[in-house]
Amino acid sequence: MPSDTVREDIRTFLTSRRARLTPAEAGLPDIGGKRRVSGLRRAEVAQLAAISVEYYTRLERGNVRGVSDEILDALAAALRLDDVERAHLVALVRAANAPHRLPERDGGASHVRPSLQQILDAMTGAAAFVRNAHLDILATNRLARALYREALDTDDRPPNLARFVFRDPRSRRFYRDWDGIAHDAAGSLRTEAARTPADTDLADLIDELASVSDGFAERWEAHDVDHYRSGRQRFHHPDAGDLDLDYDALEVPADPGLTLVTYTLSAAAPHAAAFLRLAEASADTRRDDGSCHR
The missing domain is CATH 1.10.260.40 (lambda repressor-like DNA-binding domains)
Structure with missing residues (x-):
């Protein structure tokens, strides 16, 4: 930049x-x-x-x-x-x-360490994935693949959450608070653009989204910034129905630019039975290679 x-x-x-x-x-x-x-x-x-x-x-x-x-x-x-x-x-x-200084983090990292995938696979009661600061999903566990199967159902490699939100009409049904997640996605990308102004891949993604999505362009021009840190996300899953899940986004200190995102639910929560059914169905599927490819 x-x-x-x-x-x-x-x-x-x-x-x-x-x-x-x-x-x-x-x-x-x-x-x-x-x-x-x-x-x-x-x-x-x-x-x-x-x-x-x-x-x-x-x-x-x-x-x-x-x-x-x-x-x-x-x-x-x-x-x-x-x-x-x-x-x-x-x-x-x-x-x-310092316009010419190289970025201190790789916000567009394209892979995760094997030990991070092992952590994801060990989390059987939570849907969990690792994303980079461009909102690319780099690795998932089995339950996250079941929860986010529509977002992962794309030819893009790696799948990108911002593209799903702003380019895929299924996202408006999947996220019951679509406006909220759209605000978070645009705000997260603007925050990262300020951190890594020389990141041409991020600039290309922003230009792409602004050119094809009025919803993104309007939010980008608002100059709002945000972090997806913790709270409750309201989904409508095509198989499990409505799910209100608690989310936490944890930065990975050893890998600047990577974030571990988890979705959990207490046993007494209203949608606990639906989430459990989704978890049981995901456990019955054949074990794949642990990546976000379907």
Whole structure:
């Protein structure tokens, strides 16, 4: 990603964050009169961050050379950024200040170590898979193959969750909260794009999705960032029916850029019987090579 693009990303991110805040939400008095901008003015952000309007204007234009952590903290507080958004801003600033530095992680890793596959295979009561930061599914266990069989039913190798969400109409039935998972997918890719601005494979994936999916393009232009970390995902499985599963996404410290995603359910949960039937059906299938190929 050229430095000009990074500067533009900083500009659009900061302007989109101040556009969503009203003076009242930011704790500023309402002085009346017609406002020509949506959300906060630059002067109001500067006031809240205790910096000059000129300096904030320079930052918003992407000129962030030498900006301190204290200033970034002040901006994050002024714009009410959450932890993910602040980390995104920091990543953009780092990229702008070191545009030619090689990425510190391989977000597009294409394989997993055998020991990771062994961990997946040992998890018989949870659906589990390993994905990279491009949202490619690299390895699965048996129950994950049963749960995600429609997403894995593709000629793409490896299968990609963002392509499934935005290009495969089956995803709208599979994810009962499709809007939520679409927001998470676009936000995760934007977060990774800031971390690895030189990743051309990721840039190609983003361009592809933006060109074929209005849903992705709209979410990408919103500049929202997100991490898929933990919560509850609501599925409609073609065989098992509705499943409300608890998910956890755990980064693999030994393999930066890889994430282990698990789906579990307590025995007393409403859909426990359906999940158990899916697990039993997956256990009856013939053992394959452990990859995400069908």
